[in-house]
Amino acid sequence: MKLDTYLPMIEQKLEELLPKEHCRYERLIEAMRYSLLDGGKRVRPTLVLEFCRLCGGDVQAALPFACAVEMIHTYSLIHDDLPCMDNDDLRRGKPSNHKAYGEDTALLAGDGLLTLAFATMLSPESLATVGAGRAAEAAFQLASAAGIHGMVGGQEIDLRSEGKAISLETLQEMDEKKTGALILASARMGCALAGADERQRDAAEHYARAIGLAFQIVDDILDVEGDAATLGKATGSDAENQKSTYVSLLGLETAKQRVKELTHTAVRALEPFGEEGKALADFAKSLASRRS
Amino acid sequence: MKLDTYLPMIEQKLEELLPKEHCRYERLIEAMRYSLLDGGKRVRPTLVLEFCRLCGGDVQAALPFACAVEMIHTYSLIHDDLPCMDNDDLRRGKPSNHKAYGEDTALLAGDGLLTLAFATMLSPESLATVGAGRAAEAAFQLASAAGIHGMVGGQEIDLRSEGKAISLETLQEMDEKKTGALILASARMGCALAGADERQRDAAEHYARAIGLAFQIVDDILDVEGDAATLGKATGSDAENQKSTYVSLLGLETAKQRVKELTHTAVRALEPFGEEGKALADFAKSLASRRS
Numbered sequence: 089m090k091l092d093t094y095l096p097m098i099e100q101k102l103e104e105l106l107p108k109e110h111c112r113y114e115r116l117i118e119a120m121r122y123s124l125l126d127g128g129k130r131v132r133p134t135l136v137l138e139f140c141r142l143c144g145g146d147v148q149a150a151l152p153f154a155c156a157v158e159m160i161h162t163y164s165l166i167h168d169d170l171p172c173m174d175n176d177d178l179r180r181g182k183p184s185n186h187k188a189y190g191e192d193t194a195l196l197a198g199d200g201l202l203t204l205a206f207a208t209m210l211s212p213e214s215l216a217t218v219g220a221g222r223a224a225e226a227a228f229q230l231a232s233a234a235g236i237h238g239m240v241g242g243q244e245i246d247l248r249s250e251g252k253a254i255s256l257e258t259l260q261e262m263d264e265k266k267t268g269a270l271i272l273a274s275a276r277m278g279c280a281l282a283g284a285d286e287r288q289r290d291a292a293e294h295y296a297r298a299i300g301l302a303f304q305i306v307d308d309i310l311d312v313e314g315d316a317a318t319l320g321k322a323t324g325s326d327a328e329n330q331k332s333t334y335v336s337l338l339g340l341e342t343a344k345q346r347v348k349e350l351t352h353t354a355v356r357a358l359e360p361f362g363e364e365g366k367a368l369a370d371f372a373k374s375l376a377s378r379r380s
Numbered sequence: 381m382k383l384d385t386y387l388p389m390i391e392q393k394l395e396e397l398l399p400k401e402h403c404r405y406e407r408l409i410e411a412m413r414y415s416l417l418d419g420g421k422r423v424r425p426t427l428v429l430e431f432c433r434l435c436g437g438d439v440q441a442a443l444p445f446a447c448a449v450e451m452i453h454t455y456s457l458i459h460d461d462l463p464c465m466d467n468d469d470l471r472r473g474k475p476s477n478h479k480a481y482g483e484d485t486a487l488l489a490g491d492g493l494l495t496l497a498f499a500t501m502l503s504p505e506s507l508a509t510v511g512a513g514r515a516a517e518a519a520f521q522l523a524s525a526a527g528i529h530g531m532v533g534g535q536e537i538d539l540r541s542e543g544k545a546i547s548l549e550t551l552q553e554m555d556e557k558k559t560g561a562l563i564l565a566s567a568r569m570g571c572a573l574a575g576a577d578e579r580q581r582d583a584a585e586h587y588a589r590a591i592g593l594a595f596q597i598v599d600d601i602l603d604v605e606g607d608a609a610t611l612g613k614a615t616g617s618d619a620e621n622q623k624s625t626y627v628s629l630l631g632l633e634t635a636k637q638r639v640k641e642l643t644h645t646a647v648r649a650l651e652p653f654g655e656e657g658k659a660l661a662d663f664a665k666s667l668a669s670r671r672s
Contacts, residue, residue: 107529111533112533112537112540112550112553112554113528113533113536113540115536116532116533116536117528120528170464172462173484173487190464192464192539193536195459195464195487196532196535196536198491199459199490199491199494199532200527200528200533202491202494203494203523203527203528204528206523207520207523207527210516210520210523211520212520215517215520220513220515220516220517221512223516224502224507224515224519225502225507225512227498227502227516227519228498228502231495231498231499231502232499234495235492235495235496236405236408236412236492236495236496237399240408240492240495241403241404241405241492242405244404244405244407244408244485245404245405247485247488248405261404262404
């Protein structure tokens with residue numbers, strides 16, 4: 089099983105889930121499509137699907153849930169880029185949503201994607217396929233991860249830390265909430281949809297926590313060492329904004345060492361899945377060595 | 381049964397559902413509390429609870445769902461007031477959320493309330509009380525009403541209509557989505573949570589559609605005839621912005637006549653509930669004659 093196999097499935101389902109009809113608000117739908125169908129790495133949906141498979145679940149049935157996670161991720165990027173937040177003009181190498189569609193429609197496109205995620209997971213078809221109990225459990229995990237004790241709370245910590253030196257502890261809490269929570273939720277949702285047992289759930293959680301943190305440390309490293317063209321965004325912005333990062337707090341070498349250790353932890357967490365866990369182990373390694 | 385009886389229940393539950401703990405993002409939570417616990421009329425949660433009761437359901441079990449609707453309503457007000465949207469400085473007679481907490485935190489407070497609504501409806505406690513099937517159905521109705529084919533789509537129509545004369549048809553579609561959808565969802569959720577039959581659901585839908593439209597027409601009338609102090613917001617803004625309203629399109633007298641007819645339709649729709657429907661009939665009449 090190669091994880092790449094999931095990509096065309098995810099792209100096609102995302103495309104299907106977004107409405108296309110002519111209507112009085114098609115500009116809004118266009119704005120949602122612009123950001124959602126934009127060749128992201130689809131890390132989170134891939135985790136949902138692969139953990140679902142590893143725990144014996146039906147990957148096709150999990151697909152709408154995988155897409156829902158990507159909708160939540162995309163909404164958060166659109167809102168983060170807004171002028172009142174990070175004020176970023178570029179995203180994945182093209183104008184950010186509000187640069188392309190205006191602030192008002194970008195705000196609504198984010199709100200629309202956030203809401204569509206829940207409508208997708210809880211649709212009558214979805215309930216009929218996976219059962220209301222599992223669907224509701226998965227949707228609850230996503231709501232919790234996206235909410236005030238997850239992404240939204242992490243964003244607020246980020247805002248209140250701007251221009252200030254923060255401790256490693258604060259940085260870690262911020263990242264656990266801002267980015268880690270959604271990665272953790274993806275793994276948990278895969279398990280929930282498959283009706284996984286305790287041991288499988290524990291393994292998935294350990295793996296997801298480790299790669300979630302490693303992912304963030306790599307982001308900070310790439311902001312120092314990465315190539316703007318490959319990344320599709322400017323580098324050096326953290327240093328310029330005097331932002332506390334894993335690199336500034338730990339030093340570049342220690343940060344790289346932490347990534348190695350976390351990747352090792354992630355790989356070891358997969359042991360209960362035996363040979364079947366190999367794809368996710370490789371995935372953890374590829375995230376650690378990514379260039380964009 | 382007086383509908384006012386629900387108010388203290390709703391207020392107390394809203395208070396309970398919002399976290400209070402000391403944390404690194406308590407300013408965000410304060411911003412959410414500021415707008416949510418602000419003495420709104422709680423029209424939508426009241427509809428959830430009363431339709432649940434009328435259809436033989438458990439009102440206490442429906443309470444988290446009723447509160448979820450109010451969270452969605454409040455999030456939409458916070459985002460609508462933002463400078464990139466309506467740019468309103470006042471809401472319910474006090475500074476709007478972004479005036480009090482800044483645009484960034486206001487944006488997140490809206491996102492946080494939207495997400496908390498789903499976490500509330502799909503929490504393990506909530507699933508245990510009403511059952512996953514009914515909880516998921518109610519949450520789906522709310523997600524659909526709040527989403528692109530509901531509130532968010534209606535907002536986009538509103539944005540694209542700004543400064544333009546629009547037809548009665550467009551105005552009606554806009555209002556059905558912007559405000560009607562959430563009122564309709566409230567009635568439907570009450571029915572779903574009670575496991576209502578087809579006839580009860582039809583009655584609830586007819587009632588909700590009628591009061592939803594009447595509510596909006598009254599809003600337009602109040603913008604012409606209302607008192608700014610009673611309303612807690614400036615009047616005359618529609619005319620000032622050359623906005624097409626029911627009053628501008630139908631004339632003041634015809635608009636008032638429409639409210640009367642719609643209220644009559646709403647009252648008649650309640651017939652299947654017999655004497656028990658009286659409170660909702662009075663409620664429809666009071667909405668029609670409201671001053672704020």
